[in-house]
Amino acid sequence: MDSLKKVEISTLATVIEWPCTLQQSTQAHLLAMLKSIEIRQLDSGLPGIIYVHSGCLVSYASNVTLDNSLGLLYGAGSWFGIQVIHNNRYNPQIMYESLRPTQLFLLPKAEIERSLLKNIEIYKFLFFISQRIGRLSLQMGSNALHSLISRIIYVLLELSAKSSENNATPLTIKITQQKLSQIVGISRPRLNEVLQDLVVSGELSLERGTIKINKPDKLKARLHEFHLMFNDPTESDFATSQQK
Numbered sequence: 243m244d245s246l247k248k249v250e251i252s253t254l255a256t257v258i259e260w261p262c263t264l265q266q267s268t269q270a271h272l273l274a275m276l277k278s279i280e281i282r283q284l285d286s287g288l289p290g291i292i293y294v295h296s297g298c299l300v301s302y303a304s305n306v307t308l309d310n311s312l313g314l315l316y317g318a319g320s321w322f323g324i325q326v327i328h329n330n331r332y333n334p335q336i337m338y339e340s341l342r343p344t345q346l347f348l349l350p351k352a353e354i355e356r357s358l359l360k361n362i363e364i365y366k367f368l369f370f371i372s373q374r375i376g377r378l379s380l381q382m383g384s385n386a387l388h389s390l391i392s393r394i395i396y397v398l399l400e401l402s403a404k405s406s407e408n409n410a411t412p413l414t415i416k417i418t419q420q421k422l423s424q425i426v427g428i429s430r431p432r433l434n435e436v437l438q439d440l441v442v443s444g445e446l447s448l449e450r451g452t453i454k455i456n457k458p459d460k461l462k463a464r465l466h467e468f469h470l471m472f473n474d475p476t477e478s479d480f481a482t483s484q485q486k
């Protein structure tokens with residue numbers, strides 16, 4: 243298991259990735275609410291807005307056995323959990339799992355809801371989070387209706403962006419085929435057939451517990467623009483240029 247160097251909340255202000263431009267006072271108010279949280283604490287439901295400072299995790303909307311699942315990936319800089327705000331009935335069957343060691347922070351539901359009564363800019367903060375998660379969910383759901391190879395390539399590109407060991411080529415993803423099949427929502431034998439075809443074409447290399455993307459541009463070129471319509475997995479989670 244990779245080691246994880248954790249950041250303290252006191253130093254988070256200098257490195258946090260906000261989903262949109264916010265006044266310094268609003269940022270300070272939100273930072274004052276932040277609490278450290280472990281991924282296992284999400285098993286009983288989302289307690290508020292979650293910020294992924296580092297690592298990579300997947301959420302499964304699935305049955306208990308994961309034989310029919312749809313995985314959403316969250317990497318460093320991701321925010322999620324918007325659906326629990328002012329929604330006490332939200333209680334879906336969702337499982338969370340780390341693909342790499344993660345450090346998570348929480349904005350508690352009750353504190354966010356109280357803050358909305360005093361600071362209207364927090365609605366903007368929540369809106370940008372919901373826009374991002376909505377696009378991600380729409381893209382993953384839409385791709386599930388199309389070709390198997392497109393679904394696999396999309397997830398591989400997203401994994402490479404969120405959990406690659408480096409920025410060089412080949413991009414290295416540490417993941418088993420069993421875990422990848424759960425994220426995509428297909429059987430492992432069927433997944434292996436597609437991966438082997440991509441190995442023959444030179445776009446991928448497979449090692450035990452590792453997938454290497456040798457030709458990311460060629461791999462992405464296989465996707466129709468529909469498969470990137472709502473979300474391009476090679477782009478960052480939020481348009482950080484808006485913050486400048």
